Amino acid sequence: MALLQISEPGLSAAPHQHRLAVGIDLGTTNSLVATVRSSMPVVLPDEQGRALLPSVVYYPAEDKALVGFEAVPMQAKEPQDTLVSVKRFMGRGLKDIQTEHLPYRFVDAPGMVQFKLKCGQKSPVEVSADILRNLRERAEASLGGELVGAVITVPAYFDDAQRQATKDAARLAGLNVLRLLNEPTAAAIAYGLDNASEGTFVVYDLGGGTFDVSILRLTRGVFEVVATSGDSALGGDDFDHRIYCWLLEQAGLSQLGGRDSRLLQQKAREAKEALTDKLSTQIAAVLEDGSPINVELTQQTYFDLTRHLVDKTLMPVRKALKDAGLSTDQIDGVVMVGGSTRMPHVQHAVAQYFDKPPLNNLDPDKVVALGAAIQANVLAGNKSGDEWLLLDVIPLSLGLETMGGLVEKIIPRNSTIPTARAQEFTTFKDGQTAMRVHVLQGERELVKDCRSLATFDLKGIPPMAAGAARIRVTFQVDADGLLSVTAMEMTSGVQSSVVVKPAYGLTDDEITRMLKSSIEHAQDDMAARRLSEATVDATRLIEATQAALAEDGDALLDADERGIIDQALQQLSAAIAAQDEARIRQASDEASRVTDEFASRRMDASIRKALSGQKLSELG
Amino acid sequence: MNTNFFELFHLPQSYAVDLQQLDSAYRDVQSQVHPDRFAMASEAERRVAMQWATLANEAYQALKKPLARAEYLLKLGGVDPELESNTSMPVDFLMAQMEWREELAEAVSSKSVPALSGLSSRLQSEMNAMLSRLGSTIDQEQDLAAAALLVRKLKFLHKLDEEIENALDAIG
Known part of the structure; x- marks a missing residue:
């Protein structure tokens, strides 16, 4: 449909219904989906009212995969087939990751690792797609309709392979990706619009598996990312791991089996969370051989164990400030994002470094999804009162x-x-x-x-x-x-x-095929509906093209070009008359193809007209 | 797209640029052409939007920094500053260069932060003086050949400055 929805740049198309669009925070530990409802961003909970979806997927030998809370208990029971923190493996080869202490059976596939499971082999892209599909279904059930698209967030410091893998996962989950949005930028949107702020802000985003820092300038409706830095392999998981290693030391253990290892990692995480507001916590567990573990961990010991990790986050902060040419006293506010920023010593270190208390009035677990939802709403063309523009940067040369x-x-x-x-x-x-x-x-x-x-x-x-x-x-x-x-x-x-396709090589065709096969399984009886949809789309395409031709055809096309387009439209009309779905789709594709250049020229002319219409007096 | 960057931003074609006006014009152009404005449009339209947004970013980078702006003005004037090929420099400039470099080498080997910082600030003021001369050479005297020599000199100094920065980082 190359010619639909042409509008003056900066203006939205013809009046339309509210389009359903969501923002998804695909996190290392938890994932969320949010949308804008009555001009307020809200997180969409599941049927039990829970906002977070644990990023955990359990693959049984035959049945459907379990995603989220249902999969969490399987970590201890079937660690090899229960995948957690899969985001850490997106776009990563076997040589990039530390596999010790992990219970998975890794397979070294070209470009990206895969997991050997009872049900077969899965790539991190497919596992992420299962999480995203779960969120898509949650959103569609809650909003009562199909989504036109989604904004998916990624750590700002994700490289090209990691971004491409994320986009592929979203497409595999049947989502139309409106934009990949950097997590700190999403958080800044949520904060900026909430507080109507102007100035220069630092977003400190310590998630489950990644650390990002971004410096943004907010000026009159423009969010400009000035610099970004980070560490795509540093997060809350590493803090858990320090406790885990300490536990092994305390209990005099060395090599653990997969289940014991998982169990203690879970205990480590619980201890970490408890120490957010308690001065000490008791860690108790019983190993597979029946031997008990019971130790006390104080907040102070925990801080000492993990201080070097907190210090490690300050290096990218320094680098980003240097790249932006700014000193700490030029920063108007520091926004804290990610569950890991709840840790008191992280809060303290950041406050001390910037010499001001960080902002954390929005829930650090939800702020990224909320920002993504706001951006998705704008990109879907649901005009909000105040328009803004986002100018982001690439994190790596x-x-x-x-x-x-x-x-x-x-x-x-x-x-x-x-x-x-x-x-x-x-x-x-x-x-x-x-x-x-x-x-x-x-x-x-x-x-x-x-x-x-x-x-x-x-x-x-x-x-x-x-x-x-x-x-x-x-x-x-x-x-x-x-x-x-x-x-x-x-x-x-x-x-x-x-x-640049990632070397693991999911081509567009492969994704389309995988998508189609999953859709066709579910909807064998949908032929009639598909024909009717194809007819509606094709009719719209003809009408839009004819309107565009009437307006600009003479100015922008020569006789030959015009002839090719007219012929394609005739073919399409004939296909509609024959009521043959395959033929309609084929003729539609052909019509889109031959009108592509015309659409480009119209767009270009329209932008030129808009830009030349600017007056200096209007720019101020 | 052979668009004049100054025209794109509705600015007079000169070395002297009102940076606030440039910032504001840049944001204004981006808000008209950025692909995010056309997320629901067809592929062809999004592609054109991306090309325009790319152009706007390139234009902004070319005009924002004084040295880059001077290079762009030379290009518009049909003067090639021959940055790669022409290394001939006046003798006094080369002598000064050698002195700078000797000082840098000494400061690096003694790992002296004050010496490096001092060198850096003197180099900055030298560069600033040269930039303002560049401004009058282009805008008032309209002598692009003389401007080309200044651009070449500034490139030398710029490189030296980078080396000082790197040395400071290494100690730092």
Whole structure:
């Protein structure tokens, strides 16, 4: 439907119903879904009134997976088949993760690890999709209709592979992703709109498995991320783990079986939570062999055990401030996000560092989902009274491998997205006809210290003397922070490009197939409805195209181009008349394809008109 | 898209730029073209929006920092500052460079933060003086060839400044 919904830039389309859109916080420990109802963001609870969904999935040998609270008790019973904190493995290879102390049977798959389960093999993307599907169903039941889309939050410090994996999981769960939104930015939206603030704010986001810090400037309806930093493998889990190791030491234990290990990790987490407002807590458990554990952990001992983790969070804070060119006294407020920021010594350390008490009047567990819901509502076109704009950045530099295993940075970290940058390279040898383009993400100088995102070959370079070819490599990062790369030999025009797909390689086709098969299973008797939907969509497409042609057809199209579009529309009308669903869809796709360029030109003309209409006096 | 960045932001084409006006114009353009304004539109429309938003970001970066702005004005004026190829510099500038570098090497080997900071602040004031000369060279004298030499010199100093920053980080 290439031609639907054309409107003046900055204005929403024709009046419409309230579109159902949600924000989802896909967390390491817990996940949430929220929406905007009567212009207030609210978290949608499950049927029992619980807002949080534990990010835990249990896979039985045959039956349907259990997600959330039902899966939690299975951790101790069947640790190998009960996946927790799966977010830590998104977009990660086996070599990236610490597997000791984890009960899972990892499989080293290309690009991303997989888990060997009784029911077969699953990737972290599929496990995340099961969590997201659960939340989608919760939202649709609660809102009473299909969602037009969702904003999914990701840690700001997620790299391209982790973002792509998250987007794939959402699509696999049948969600239309309106935007991947950085978690600290989502929190800032929730806070900013709540308090109508202006100024420069730091968002300190310590979640279950990731730590993020973002610095944002709020000016008259614009949220501008100035700098972001973090550690995508540091979170509440690490605090649990310190208690767990301490427990083993206290009890004189070394190697534990999967179940005992899970049990003690759970006890460690409970102890941590208890120490938020108690000075000491008792940890009691009985191991599989019947031996009891009963020890007391004081708050002070716990603080001493984990102080280095708190200090570790301050390093990215320093780095972000430096990148932003700001000192702590220029910060107007510090927003605390993530359940782990409830810990008193974290609160204290942040207050001391910034010399002001942090803001925590919103529930740190919910604030990210609420912000995402507000953004989803705006993106879905449900116009709220005050419009605002979000300008986010990429967290890590993007570059290319050059001679000698070095990385040449093309797009520096903290560049505002969307962004594009091109750089020219040349051949190294006489008569070289191909060039390998190796795309990397990270701040270090050596290839081996950065994350490899993709490799592709530019072939068919005409043979020339070394250094004579001019190869222009263009990086484009979209508003979700996802990268695509194009390489072109300038003297001959030979071109090659990739959208940087994670190496685990779920292609669009594969996702579509997996989605289709799941939908087809459920809805075998839906043929009639599908035909009727296809007819409605196709009719709308014809009407919209004809309206657009009447308006701009003469100005923007030559006779040949016009002829191709007219013919495609005739084909589509014929298909509708024949009431053949497959033919209608095919003809619709074809009509969309041939009108794509026309739609682009109309959009471009419309933007040019809007921009040239600006007067300086209106800009102030 | 061959858009003049100054025209995009409705600013006069000159080295002197009202930064507040630039910020405000940038936000205004982004709020018209950003893909988030078209999240529910067709793929073709979202693609065009992304291209415009990318252009707006590029334009903003090119005009925000004085040195980048000067480079862009040279480009508009058809003058190539030959940053890669032309390394010939007046002798007195090269002598001064050598002195800076000797001082830097000494400060680094003695790991002296005060020496590095002092060097950095003197370099800053030298760069600021050169930037204001760059302004009058472009805006008043309209001598782009002379401006190109200043840009090349500033690039040298900029690099030196980065090295001082890195040295401070390493000690820091």
